[in-house]
Amino acid sequence: MPELPEVETVRRALLSKLKGRQIKEITILHNNVFQDQDVELVKKLIKNQTINDILRRGKWLEFELDDFYLLSHLRMEGKYIYRKLDDPIQKHQLVLFNIDDDFSLRYQDVRKFGKMYLVKKDDINNSPINKLGLEPWDKNLNVLYLKDKYKNKSLPIKTVLLDQEIITGIGNIYADEILFLSKINPFKKAKDLKNKDLQNIIDNTKKVLEKAIEEGGTTIRSYTSEEGVTGNNQNNLYVHQREGKECFVCKTIIKKDRIGGRGTYYCKKCQK
DNA sequence: CAGGTCTCCTGCTAGC
């Protein structure tokens, strides 16, 4: 499941192949990808737009075109692959981009959870990314900011870390890792955290995500940044997906519980 | 406003 480090890895890979290239046309095989947008209009507007840059906000990719941003969220299983123009369309390939009449960039998504959104550059502040909270490296992310955001949150910190409107980019894997390194029990209410805990969350969020980016992301289930390219960060996980195994720090058996409907892994002894 | 539940979607796996 792509979180910030995986999306960042995909962004870099896409940018190296697509920067300066032109989208001759697109084929949309599954209308729901564009949610409530008029797909005929999207097809018309995107024709002959050049990909000038590819940016990232949280878990969203932003293709910067001439007049628009094409926003793309991979959700659980979304990925981009390259094919020859005449390559047969495979199941799960939902959007096809003809790039310079040279090759076909294909958005593939087994579960069809991923979303795209074509927005005029001027309207970017009126798009899904407008609501996103701070990037982990934003200088405004500090104890005071979190204290304010968490003050009315009675939900478990695990759930609140997944709230994209506070810190953006953290998903289920890295939330578990951040809480382990911060020695915080995932059930603890966000509003009960001490300043020291908040500072630890900030520091460890950056640390965990930076390490994961360095490793090209975490490959659990089906994540690949490019076809045949998998990340290595799964080898660095302290608790996530390690149910029944020993904690690397204290040898206590790692426990798995459900918090807010999400599988949550933690060490009962290290995380108080 | 806060928070709980449902929904989307399909491949995989545990269990019979």
Next chain:
DNA sequence: TGCTAGCAGGAGACCT
């Protein structure tokens, strides 16, 4: 061996 029920989960809709 082959079938099926249940699980996985990011984020938005909808309800209390």
